[in-house]
Amino acid sequence: MAAREFDPTTAPPPASPGTLARHAGQTLAEQLAAQFAERIRQRLLAPGARLPSVRECARRQGVSPHTVVAAYDQLLAQGLVEARRQRGFFVRDAQHRPAAPSSAPALTPPVDATALIRGMFAGAGDRPAPGLGTLPPDWLDLPLLTSTLRRVLTQADPVAALQYGHPSGDPRLRNALAVRLADFGVRAEPRQIITATGATHALDIISRTLLRPGDAVLVDEPAWAVEYARLTQLGVRLLPVPRTPDGPDLAVMAALVQAHQPRLYVTVSVLHNPTGGSLSLGTAHQVLKLAEAHDFWVVEDDTYAHLAPPHLPRMAALDGLQRTLYVSGFSKILSPGWRVGFLAAPQALVERLVDTKLLSTLTTPALLEQAMALCLEQGALRRHAERVVQRLDGARQRTVQLAEAHGCRFVTPPAGLFGWVDTGTDTEALAQAMHDDGWLLASGHLFHARRQPTTLMRINFATSQDAGFWRAYAKLRRGR
The missing domain is CATH 3.40.640.10 (Type I PLP-dependent aspartate aminotransferase-like (Major domain))
Structure with missing residues (x-):
């Protein structure tokens, strides 16, 4: 492609909140601010994304609200976020924020597409990625x-x-x-x-x-x-x-x-x-x-x-x-x-x-x-495709049962690789919380031409069969 929106060979892996160390060389607030800052610069938190509320972030990280406020204050000082009265903290648009340090790659995609793409390249951990856009490696014929x-x-x-x-x-x-x-x-x-x-x-x-x-x-x-x-x-x-x-x-x-x-x-x-x-x-x-x-x-x-x-x-x-x-x-x-x-x-x-x-x-x-x-x-490709389709049919059936059992509703009839489901909760905020636990989600806002809050998300039938994911999803959804 003539112009690439990302370069996975140079992008460092995303920082993962939830790994704060109480005896590190930085304060807990400094560590938390650094982790959010890295996510913002890697566009895993896209412009306009709302940071977790102070209370929610404190509960998730196991720290005091004072620590979260101090971390958010540091992000404000760096120009990475903005405070909106009675609404919370939001990631600032890159065009209106200070340039990242020279060690960070200067990349400027036109919309939020790279938020999900970078997660796909860097991975959110060793767990299956329900938001992934491709088949799992063990389904492919090396x-x-x-x-x-x-x-x-x-x-x-x-x-x-x-x-x-x-x-x-x-x-x-x-x-x-x-x-x-x-x-x-x-x-x-x-x-x-x-x-x-x-x-x-x-x-x-x-x-x-x-x-x-x-x-x-x-x-x-x-x-x-x-x-x-x-x-x-x-x-x-x-x-x-x-x-x-x-x-x-x-x-x-x-x-x-x-x-x-x-x-x-x-x-x-x-x-x-x-x-x-x-x-x-x-x-x-x-x-x-x-x-x-x-x-x-x-x-x-x-x-x-x-x-x-x-x-x-x-x-x-x-x-x-x-x-x-x-x-x-x-x-x-x-x-x-x-x-x-x-x-x-x-x-x-x-x-x-x-x-x-x-x-x-x-x-x-x-x-x-x-x-x-x-x-x-x-005919090698045809035979491989037939095996994949048969396996995908089984995965789709299992995933639909799990999704519906955990309160999701399919907006369109399940078919192919992807399911389009209504979760009943803001999926952008849900995706942030799930990422902290090592799960990659594809929030519905990534699939709209103009940014808007949504309760929809895309799931990959091949990578959403893990009952552990649905239990984690249900727990976080109940907590919201």
Whole structure:
């Protein structure tokens, strides 16, 4: 991707309140202030987040309210938080706070997306992470990855291995992808396919090619905050469309289209993140009619294709890649580290998209793409995906039972990797408290284009089966 919002190789692990030492070289207040300060600088506490009340923090840390007040006073003095009369202490916006010490990396994401992302990279401990966006490592097939790479390395042309790859991506992989897309009814010639370093990079290539600052873009709400952050960073205007179980709210979409003449609509059509819903055939047809009538492109992100039944409708199949651009990747099914993604586009856009790719990454790793082609050609990826889907079905059933037994209500029917649940309590504050106990949550506010309090949260069915997590969740919820 051309511009990264985070750098996990340089980010120190987050400080974890709850480890105060009474005989350390610092006072308890100094230790507590330092831990909160580190969280704020790592954006695990995002701008606008409310710190625990003095009484709640004192109870959680086992210290006196006087100690907490002293710690918060130090954060005020450092310009990291602000006090709001009769409301409490809130993290200040980075643009209005003093620069961090030189030892801390200077990173400025446009929205709160990195709060969850950094937690995913650093981890909240050895416990399962219900807010994680990927499959657990023990669900992945490491022998498949290593054996495939070994075969590619032994078979590779030694001269080609030392050169740049093809600008559009490895030809063998693009041929294999054309065959794979046909399973979904998407008819794309290899020349219409461009590889990328992950699906997010593919989305970035499209955005940088088709958008200019000030353009309006339709987005689902809720949706994955990284997409909001990317588009905001490009200077475009977001037009959030409420997501229903069948897809976007068509009445709201039609009104926004009429008023703002958007350039793009970006959506996850199948196994939507975070709701798990999929586009109905009728809704897909109506979206394409709107796009045709008002001349905007539809960008269809099919990141979770390998976890979904192939018969679910894709807009790229319905319109034959006339007004749609299709995006997908393999990090959700193979490994987050295999940054291989791709896009399929109308032929008239291909050269412009390749030019943008060349300016952002030159080319993509040919050896990794050849390994992916081998996985597709020999059916290894298909067999692995079938095993994962079977295991995920069982995990989803167990997690739903645990969630409902502990007072959660599913807002949308459970499907795919994620569940969208109503907890009945402020999940941003809950996520802070759970993080102190070593659990990573995905608060619902991270999935909205504009910051707002919410009782919703996203859970990962594969990492939310631990009954211990639900007991800890229920205990903290009762204490709020």
